[in-house]
Every structure is written in structure tokens, then in C-alpha cells.
Amino acid sequence: MPTAxxxxxxxxxxxxxxxxxxxxxQVGQLGAAQVLSLVAVGPSVLGVTVISGAVQSIPSLxxxxxxxxxxxxxxxxxxxxxxxxxxxxxxxxxxxVPAQALTGGGTQIPSSRVLGRMATGLPVAxxxxxxxxxxxxxxxxxxxxxxxxxxxxxxxxSSRTDNLDLELDLAGxxxxxxxxxxGTLTLQxxxx
Amino acid sequence: xxxxxxxxxxLVLLATPLxxxxxxxxxxxxxxxxxxxxxxxGVTVLTGTGTAATSWSVDPEQPLLLSLVAVYRTEVPxxxxxxxSGGPKxxxxxxxxxxxxxxxxxVLFTQPISSANGLGSRRDDLPVSPxxxxxxLTAVTQ
Numbered sequence: 001m002p003t004a005x006x007x008x009x010x011x012x013x014x015x016x017x018x019x020x021x022x023x024x025x026q027v028g029q030l031g032a033a034q035v036l037s038l039v040a041v042g043p044s045v046l047g048v049t050v051i052s053g054a055v056q057s058i059p060s061l062x063x064x065x066x067x068x069x070x071x072x073x074x075x076x077x078x079x080x081x082x083x084x085x086x087x088x089x090x091x092x093x094x095x096x097v098p099a100q101a102l103t104g105g106g107t108q109i110p111s112s113r114v115l116g117r118m119a120t121g122l123p124v125a126x127x128x129x130x131x132x133x134x135x136x137x138x139x140x141x142x143x144x145x146x147x148x149x150x151x152x153x154x155x156x157x158s159s160r161t162d163n164l165d166l167e168l169d170l171a172g173x174x175x176x177x178x179x180x181x182x183g184t185l186t187l188q189x190x191x192x
Numbered sequence: 193x194x195x196x197x198x199x200x201x202x203l204v205l206l207a208t209p210l211x212x213x214x215x216x217x218x219x220x221x222x223x224x225x226x227x228x229x230x231x232x233x234g235v236t237v238l239t240g241t242g243t244a245a246t247s248w249s250v251d252p253e254q255p256l257l258l259s260l261v262a263v264y265r266t267e268v269p270x271x272x273x274x275x276x277s278g279g280p281k282x283x284x285x286x287x288x289x290x291x292x293x294x295x296x297x298x299v300l301f302t303q304p305i306s307s308a309n310g311l312g313s314r315r316d317d318l319p320v321s322p323x324x325x326x327x328x329l330t331a332v333t334q
Contacts, residue, residue, distance in 0.1 A: 043216075044215065044216045046216055046217065046218040047218050047219070048218045048219070048220075048221050049221070050221050050223065053223070054221075054222070054223055054224065055223075055224045055226065056223060056224065056225050056226065057226045057227070057228075058226070058227040058228065059228055059230075060228065060229075060230050061227050061228060061229040061230075063229075063249075067227065069225070073223055075221075077218075081215075085215070086215055093223075101225075102225055102227060105251070105253070105307075105310065106307075114225070135215070136217075137217055166225070168225075168227055175249065175311055176229045176249070176311070177229065177249055177250070177251070177310040177311040178229045178230060178231040178232065178249045178250045178251040178310065178311075179228070179229055179251040179253065179310075180226060180227070180228050180229075181226070181227045181228070181229070182224065182225060182226045182227070183224075183225045184222050184223065184224055184225070185222070185223040185225060186220050186221070186222055186223075187220065187221040187222075187223065188217055188218055188219075188220045188221070189217065189218035190215060190216075190217045190218070191215030191216055191217075192215055
């Protein structure tokens with residue numbers, strides 16, 4: 001998939017070709033030479049790895065209470081980007097369908113009931129997953145921006161590892177019938 | 193003279209603020225969330241009312257029968273008992289108290305559980321007796 005950086009390189013190359021042809025057709029009318037700098041930028045590398053906690057379980061839900069997923073999701077995010085093209089690396093968590101973060105037995109638990117915390121990121125306190133997308137990644141009302149890592153020359157190729165803690169807040173929520181409730185939380189990194 | 197104009201266009205494109213451009217994204221990763229609500233059945237005797245409140249939360253995928261059983265620890269002469277109200281409970285009571293010795297048991301109700309009522313509750317009057325007896329209530333599923 002061509003990136004914005006690729007598009008700019010192609011555009012510059014096209015401009016250079018047009019300039020060359022035009023100069024050839026104007027023999028005898030050469031003006032001052034103009035220098036075009038063609039800079040080829042390699043594709044950015046951006047990856048997310050779940051080191052542990054890809055399956056989060058609460059074995060015994062309690063109605064009307066805060067239910068804690070016992071172990072964190074350990075996430076490693078790596079990147080190799082150009083500081084001239086990338087200012088920030090974001091990590092976003094989101095539910096594809098916010099109204100149905102978890103479902104089971106005909107009951108839907110919305111994303112507003114799922115709280116996330118990343119002590120080394122942006123939501124240092126438990127925050128509902130009700131945010132808007134970040135840089136086009138996520139769903140409206142079902143997202144949580146986990147971190148925004150500024151990029152400079154010193155960390156253009158780097159990585160970081162963070163813990164994501166999750167809770168399910170059933171305070172004030174109608175009592176659930178016995179059974180299993182499940183859902184999928186999506187993680188994705190995006191640059192700006 | 194088209195070249196300077198084209199170059200200007202290129203420069204304008206390059207000058208677009210980075211913050212307005214969404215860059216490349218990583219592949220997505222999925223976290224599976226699973227939360228389980230275990231089956232639960234509870235019985236409470238409401239103080240001063242002689243009423244048993246039974247509540248249940250069971251998996252609607254597993255239809256079953258829920259019964260509330262009263263167990264009297266001491267011998268109960270059948271003639272000593274009467275029910276606060278008639279109806280099916282009176283018939284059940286009479287049928288299960290033929291013996292006048294040993295602990296007496298009484299099925300107060302049997303409630304079918306299905307997807308329509310996997311989560312529910314009900315209140316039932318307890319049988320009354322002029323004799324003070326110790327009563328245990330147990331809700332059982334089958």
C-alpha cells in the first residue's frame with residue numbers, strides 16, 4: 001500500500017522527468033539550471049506485538065461491581081520511521097462495534113463499561129473506551145488512545161513495552177444472567 | 193514557464209502540515225475478553241414476614257428445574273401444621289407429611305428455568321405452625 005511518503009517521492013520523480021523532457025525540446029533557449037533534489041524515503045516500519053495477556057478472563061463476574069481482569073496485556077510497539085515524515089507514533093485500542101464490546105446470552109455490554117489504563121501511556125487512570133478514533137484508527141465512541149510517542153532523530157528506530165490493565169464496570173448495569181460473555185479488543189498503531 | 197509553476201505545486205504539497213496527515217498503520221492485534229457469570233441461586237427469609245425470597249441467575253443455555261425445599265430438623269406432627277394459604281402448596285405439603293417422625297421436608301415450589309427466565313426471583317409465603325420449629329431452606333437445581 002503506498003504511503004504518503006511514497007506518493008511524494010513519485011510526485012517528485014514525475015516532476016523531474018517532465019523537466020528533463022521540456023529542456024530537451026527547448027534547444028537554444030536554455031535558461032538557468034535548476035536543481036531538483038530527489039530523496040527516496042524507505043517505507044516506515046510499524047509493528048505491535050502482544051507479548052502476553054492476549055486472552056483476558058474474569059472467571060466469576062459480580063453484578064453491580066467493578067470487575068478486574070487479573071493480568072495486564074503486555075504490548076510491545078516497534079517502529080522505524082523518518083522524523084521528517086513522522087511526528088508521533090500512536091497506539092490505539094478499540095472495539096469494532098462499541099455497543100457490543102462483550103456479548104453473551106442475548107445481552108450486550110457496551111464499550112463504555114470496559115475501562116483501560118496504561119500507567120506508562122496516556123490513560124494513567126482507568127478510562128472508559130469511549131473516545132473518538134486517533135489519526136483515523138479506531139471507532140467513534142469505542143476507542144482509547146493508549147500512548148502518543150513523539151518521534152525525533154534519537155528514537156526514529158525504537159520500541160517500547162507497556163502494560164494495559166483492563167476492567168469491566170458493571171456498577172449500575174442490569175444484572176447479568178449466568179453464562180459467558182466475550183468480545184474482541186483491537187490494538188493498532190498509527191503514525192502522524 | 194510551466195516548470196516553476198509545477199515546482200511551486202510540489203512545494204505546496206510538501207508544505208502540508210504533518211499533523212494533518214494520517215501515516216501508515218501497523219497490523220491489528222486482537223485481545224480476547226471473556227467474562228463468566230457463574231450460576232447462582234440464593235434464598236433469603238424476609239424478617240417478620242414469613243416470606244422466602246428466592247433469586248437465581250442461571251445459564252439460559254442449560255434449561256433446568258429450580259426447587260425450594262424446606263427441611264424441618266425436628267419431628268413434625270402433620271396435624272400441627274397449616275399453610276398460610278391454600279393452593280398447590282397445601283397439596284404438596286399434605287402429600288409429603290404422611291410420616292409423623294423424623295425430619296420433614298417440603299418442596300415449596302418447582303420452577304422451570306429456560307432462556308426466558310434465566311435471571312429471576314420470586315417470593316413465597318412459608319408454611320406456618322403454632323409450634324416453634326427450626327426450618328432450613330435449600331434451593332436446588334436439577
